[in-house]
Amino acid sequence: MRGVSKSFAATVALDAVDLSVAPGEVVALVGQNGAGKSTLMAILAGALAPDVGVMTLDGRPYAPRDPLEARRAGVAMIHQELSVAPHLSVMENVVLGTEPARAGFVQRDRARRLTQEVLARLGHADIPPEAVVGRLSVAEQQLVEIARAFAIGARVLVLDEPTSSLGREDVRRLFELVRRLKADGHAVVYISHFIEEVKEVADRFVVLRDGRNAGGGPTAGATREEIVSLMVGRRVEDLFPRSARHPGEAILEVEGIGPGSIGFTLHRGEVLGIAGLMGAGRTRLLRTLFGLAPVRSGRIRLGAYSGAAAPPRRWEQGMGLLSEDRKGEGLALGLSVAENLALSRLRGLGPGPLVLPARLAAAARRWIELLGVRAAGPGQAVRELSGGNQQKVALARLLHHDVDVLLLDEPTRGIDVASKAQIYALVDGLVAPPAGPEGGRAAKAVLVASSDLAELLGLCDRIAVMCRGRLGRPRPAAEWDEHALMMAATGTGDAA
Amino acid sequence: MKTRDLLTCGGPLLGLLFVCAVFALLIGPQFFRPVNLELIARQTAIVCTAALGMTMVIVAAGIDLSVGSIIALSTVVIALLLKRDVSPLLSALGGVAAAAACGLANGILITRLRVVPFIVTLGTMLIVRGAAKGLADERRIEAPATWLNGLLRTVEAGRGLFVPPGIWVLLVLALLIAGVLRYTVFGRHLFAVGSNERTARLCGVRVERVKVAVYAISAALAGVAGVMQFAKLSVGDPTVAVGLELDVIAAVIIGGGSLTGGNGTVLGTVLGATIMSVVAIGCSQHGLANWVQQIVTGSIIVLAVALDRWRQGSRSV
Numbered sequence: 001m002r003g004v005s006k007s008f009a010a011t012v013a014l015d016a017v018d019l020s021v022a023p024g025e026v027v028a029l030v031g032q033n034g035a036g037k038s039t040l041m042a043i044l045a046g047a048l049a050p051d052v053g054v055m056t057l058d059g060r061p062y063a064p065r066d067p068l069e070a071r072r073a074g075v076a077m078i079h080q081e082l083s084v085a086p087h088l089s090v091m092e093n094v095v096l097g098t099e100p101a102r103a104g105f106v107q108r109d110r111a112r113r114l115t116q117e118v119l120a121r122l123g124h125a126d127i128p129p130e131a132v133v134g135r136l137s138v139a140e141q142q143l144v145e146i147a148r149a150f151a152i153g154a155r156v157l158v159l160d161e162p163t164s165s166l167g168r169e170d171v172r173r174l175f176e177l178v179r180r181l182k183a184d185g186h187a188v189v190y191i192s193h194f195i196e197e198v199k200e201v202a203d204r205f206v207v208l209r210d211g212r213n214a215g216g217g218p219t220a221g222a223t224r225e226e227i228v229s230l231m232v233g234r235r236v237e238d239l240f241p242r243s244a245r246h247p248g249e250a251i252l253e254v255e256g257i258g259p260g261s262i263g264f265t266l267h268r269g270e271v272l273g274i275a276g277l278m279g280a281g282r283t284r285l286l287r288t289l290f291g292l293a294p295v296r297s298g299r300i301r302l303g304a305y306s307g308a309a310a311p312p313r314r315w316e317q318g319m320g321l322l323s324e325d326r327k328g329e330g331l332a333l334g335l336s337v338a339e340n341l342a343l344s345r346l347r348g349l350g351p352g353p354l355v356l357p358a359r360l361a362a363a364a365r366r367w368i369e370l371l372g373v374r375a376a377g378p379g380q381a382v383r384e385l386s387g388g389n390q391q392k393v394a395l396a397r398l399l400h401h402d403v404d405v406l407l408l409d410e411p412t413r414g415i416d417v418a419s420k421a422q423i424y425a426l427v428d429g430l431v432a433p434p435a436g437p438e439g440g441r442a443a444k445a446v447l448v449a450s451s452d453l454a455e456l457l458g459l460c461d462r463i464a465v466m467c468r469g470r471l472g473r474p475r476p477a478a479e480w481d482e483h484a485l486m487m488a489a490t491g492t493g494d495a496a
Numbered sequence: 497m498k499t500r501d502l503l504t505c506g507g508p509l510l511g512l513l514f515v516c517a518v519f520a521l522l523i524g525p526q527f528f529r530p531v532n533l534e535l536i537a538r539q540t541a542i543v544c545t546a547a548l549g550m551t552m553v554i555v556a557a558g559i560d561l562s563v564g565s566i567i568a569l570s571t572v573v574i575a576l577l578l579k580r581d582v583s584p585l586l587s588a589l590g591g592v593a594a595a596a597a598c599g600l601a602n603g604i605l606i607t608r609l610r611v612v613p614f615i616v617t618l619g620t621m622l623i624v625r626g627a628a629k630g631l632a633d634e635r636r637i638e639a640p641a642t643w644l645n646g647l648l649r650t651v652e653a654g655r656g657l658f659v660p661p662g663i664w665v666l667l668v669l670a671l672l673i674a675g676v677l678r679y680t681v682f683g684r685h686l687f688a689v690g691s692n693e694r695t696a697r698l699c700g701v702r703v704e705r706v707k708v709a710v711y712a713i714s715a716a717l718a719g720v721a722g723v724m725q726f727a728k729l730s731v732g733d734p735t736v737a738v739g740l741e742l743d744v745i746a747a748v749i750i751g752g753g754s755l756t757g758g759n760g761t762v763l764g765t766v767l768g769a770t771i772m773s774v775v776a777i778g779c780s781q782h783g784l785a786n787w788v789q790q791i792v793t794g795s796i797i798v799l800a801v802a803l804d805r806w807r808q809g810s811r812s813v
Contacts, residue, residue, distance in 0.1 A: 334692075
């Protein structure tokens, strides 16, 4: 791939990126979330078309129009979320879409032979072709998907975060498989956050940062630190206003939550950040605190209330959650700005159980103005707003409810820089409220989970790093830098 | 808000005007005689009453296939109570209560078993139908004549009611439900659950409670429809209203409701139910066979939804 670029509306996702992989070579593609890895791989696998750039396969031009064409050309991608049909058998999955057939009838014998052959080549002849895939382990299901790729003659295999849901032993076996493929002369692109894995399995690494090639080289000669600093880079952004903050009473105390036995204390007037990679358990922690995920062990104390509680109680107790999944959970896209904004607190917008549309609109209009939401009015459907404005509506809900503890999960994911800056300023104002004529409002407490390290460093007073379900000790933001955060998040540094 | 409501109701209103115009051409102005209009209203009453409840269910992204059976059960309960010399009002309330209990069961099954409403209510459709037959010993139950039988009877001139009392009941209920949907916390929660259940949960809406309540209310309204059905037949009949749930759902859909939830208005539903009875009565008065009427109604359902999709598609561009 040479000079591949791709833009989505105004956002440049990839800017003239080069990537090459030779037969019998394993290349690791690394970078932070949002660095452009997924976009690049989607282009390689035919799911997206590049705006500019050329791709060649075996010296011939390669421009797949869809994933099927890419697979037929010999490029197969194994996603983090597997796409096997759980109700079908192993052999049915392996030949899915390319069933050997005569006159429309599937030739089961040929399908079985092909499946056995491929599985044997992968060194896993022990998986019976008749087994129902849904009953296999995740590692075996992954293998079925890899087998499917080779059943139609894949020569380039892309593995996207293949170890994220595997146990230690399965990871070892996967690495063996990758080495076997390499020995057979296949080309493998290996995407991972985990530097250790990259060093173990890959020959070369390529770093993407902000949609550009940030460097690369043979893994043998590179230290972890070198790779991490290439991933992090240096970004000087003056997006973060920082008023004088005066942390007050402890308002949220957590002890021994979940298998990682997580504990921390959040005070009024401070922003506590939780860094970590995707899948480290940040979202799960926030959802557990908010009562959207079950509390299996440990203690939570929120102000005067102790113990777990469901979301309706949490809102009443003064806690609100901003979901990381803005479109799937955070907002009801079909409903209006006003309804989304006030949904958690409709009472008080009319006498008794009534909601008066005029009061609802007035309440919404206030936040639309305060937050500078670009909307035609409170009645406009949220679907029609831009991502940044949608996020402001979702955040305004917490403000409308006037909660004391704000749990923000990826508060600025996928939104424009201007909206980001506004949200940062807003959060700063919440924890350090300006002394108003009425003597000022009480300072709020904010817990931010984010995979954007610069954001955490700029926004937070203290930061703790989460890695594989365990949360490290929160330390003052001044003691961290992106490099140290990334080291801790990838499990390479000392997380404590 | 108002313009959006107008847009949602504009389609059904145009549809009603269209079918009226067609039959005015086919049959002539006598189609709009007061007697005929009253006939249409009476014909609409049963389906429309049940459709009010179904509107709420569909707004919350649910479905209730058991309303036909619930109507039958309601008529049986009313007839049995009347036979035991219970007062007509209490008998009617008994029918509504039995219906509401069925809805409560629907709601609890749906939320506790986490089985999709389509399957749960498909099951209770058979269960309630069976219960009604068992209760009635598989026979029609004759009941003594009371004022209940006059609910849908033509009002004599000069009585000051203009339309049968049952129609007034329907109108009052329609206004009430419209108000609940638009002006109450419960109503807004229904839209939130139907539009995005996860958002509703995130915002502290007690989703399970809302669902149980909406199925109970919907079934209670089906019970009221059962009272009207009883008034029309003057017997308790466990085999009545088979397949009526589909007419009820069709009325909501023609009226702009969406099976994916978050959409639907009472006005639209009333218009949708009216369109269906205008077609039914118009066809029979024009001497068209029942099969023609069915084909026309079916086409209207598909056309209504297709037009709605097209309109929404063109609006978002």
